[in-house]
Amino acid sequence: xxxxxAVRKCEEYDFNKIYSxxxxxxxxxxxxxxxxxxxLVKPNVLSDDLPEKCISTHPVVFExxxxxxxxxxxxxxxxxxxxxxxxxxxxxxSGLAEVCRRTGVEWIDFTSKPWEIKLRNGKIKxxxxxxxxxxxxxxxxxKNHELVxxxxxxxxxxxxxxGFSKAKQHVLYQNRExxxxxxxDLSETITPQFYLMDGIMGxxxxxxxxxxxxxxxxxxxxxNPVAVDIAGSTIAGYDPIKIPTTRIALERQIWLKSVxxxxxxxxxxxxxxxxxxxxxxxxxxxxxxxxxxKKRIPxxxxxxxxxxxxxxxxxxCRECIKICPQNAIGMHPExxxxxxxxxxxxxxxxxxxxVCKYHAVKIRIKVFGT
Numbered sequence: 482x483x484x485x486x487a488v489r490k491c492e493e494y495d496f497n498k499i500y501s502x503x504x505x506x507x508x509x510x511x512x513x514x515x516x517x518x519x520x521l522v523k524p525n526v527l528s529d530d531l532p533e534k535c536i537s538t539h540p541v542v543f544e545x546x547x548x549x550x551x552x553x554x555x556x557x558x559x560x561x562x563x564x565x566x567x568x569x570x571x572x573x574x575s576g577l578a579e580v581c582r583r584t585g586v587e588w589i590d591f592t593s594k595p596w597e598i599k600l601r602n603g604k605i606k607x608x609x610x611x612x613x614x615x616x617x618x619x620x621x622x623x624k625n626h627e628l629v630x631x632x633x634x635x636x637x638x639x640x641x642x643x644g645f646s647k648a649k650q651h652v653l654y655q656n657r658e659x660x661x662x663x664x665x666d667l668s669e670t671i672t673p674q675f676y677l678m679d680g681i682m683g684x685x686x687x688x689x690x691x692x693x694x695x696x697x698x699x700x701x702x703x704x705n706p707v708a709v710d711i712a713g714s715t716i717a718g719y720d721p722i723k724i725p726t727t728r729i730a731l732e733r734q735i736w737l738k739s740v741x742x743x744x745x746x747x748x749x750x751x752x753x754x755x756x757x758x759x760x761x762x763x764x765x766x767x768x769x770x771x772x773x774x775k776k777r778i779p780x781x782x783x784x785x786x787x788x789x790x791x792x793x794x795x796x797x798c799r800e801c802i803k804i805c806p807q808n809a810i811g812m813h814p815e816x817x818x819x820x821x822x823x824x825x826x827x828x829x830x831x832x833x834x835x836v837c838k839y840h841a842v843k844i845r846i847k848v849f850g851t
Contacts, residue, residue, distance in 0.1 A: 484737060485510045486708040488716075488747035491681050492698045494541040499700065503549050503677065506702035509746050512675045513616055513704075516554035521589070521614035522547055523673065525622040525637050526561040527689050528836060529574045535684045535694040538620045540576030542679045542700075546620060547584050560589035560610055564690075564836045565800055566644045568592050591643040600666040603653075607671060611641045617673035619706075623680035623697055623713050625688030627831040627844045629661055630761045631714045632689045634676040634706035635726045638668045648806040651830035657766045660830075661725035668706060669735055676709045677702045683717065685759040687844060690835040697755055707737045715750055718758045762786070786844050788833050790820045794841035801833035801842060 487506040491498060506512075524538035532539050543559075550557050559581060563570060571578045571588050581588045591608035598607055611617060621637035629636065639647055654660040678701040686692035697716055703709045707730045711721040721727050721740060730736060737743065764786060788810075797818040802810045809826035810833060813819040820841070834842045 482704045484742050485744045486703040486712050489700045491700045494539055496541050499545040502700050503545055510703050515550050518615040520550050520555040520557050520616045521610050522559045522618045524620040526563050526572050528563050529572045532576055535682050537575045538622050538679045540580050543577055544580040557586050558589050559586050560591050561640045562591040562643045595643050600670050607641045619673040619676045621678045623683035625692055625761050631724045633710040633713050635668050648804050648832050652806045655828045664726050665729050675704055676706055678709050678713050705736050708743050716753045789843045791841045792819050794839050796839050800836045804832045804836045
């Protein structure tokens, strides 16, 4: 692993241009030799939806990477675990399943016989394919994230954890700081060998699932996940040190000792910053003692950003109920398509917002009467 991060301006999902950029970025950053190796390509598939919604890695980026690896002699497989993961899942709407069909790549079901691995603290099950592959190539999407502000290379590794085990981690790590430390523990334990961030179209606003498409116009690649996240979050207009996973990684001095240690290859990063990109408001973390006080004095919780349900948009799909690790969400016993939140159970993990496809969950301070 090195500190080189390559950034290329790319405005459209043109296969030939993206393939050329991937070849350039991969070689410039010292990507691993994949000849005669089994390579797992891991896109970002929060949920299976149309590419233009920018929820998942775009199928053109996915296909360009797959074909690039195949032409270099790799045996390629692919897979990811969405937020709500049912056995046999395939990303059909997002176009990734069709790419697999065209390229002869097997889409692996991550729920099948996962392996247990040790972390710094505790254990967790991950997809068997991630442990059996010789090389993992991660394809994160440039997006906001309501809890950790920015979802990128480090966060994308969480998709190697199958099924609802991902949401359960929020019960174990109930605030932004502890959850970010868990993400770093996981990424330290099972680290992809190369990262290519799809930032051609990013997601601003209420990411990672309910935000709006935004043309950020970049592809970002490196063997170093923190370098990728620093470049991506900077382009999105964040101070990268304010992204908790980045700050913690620098504190631990894993992969990177300082922001200044990055070797940039590409345009001057400041020239790529999107000042009008709608970012997640930076708020104080909810430490354990503060959570205890707010449980004792419920009025104080009214001033936190929290899930607010927009009943007119709700279709009654119940995805938010399925994903909630605290069982804090349910259907109203009398009113159809009216979701209710038991606020004193809510740990503010915002998983409900991640999985809602109908803009029926907003993260905000609840105004009286709304």
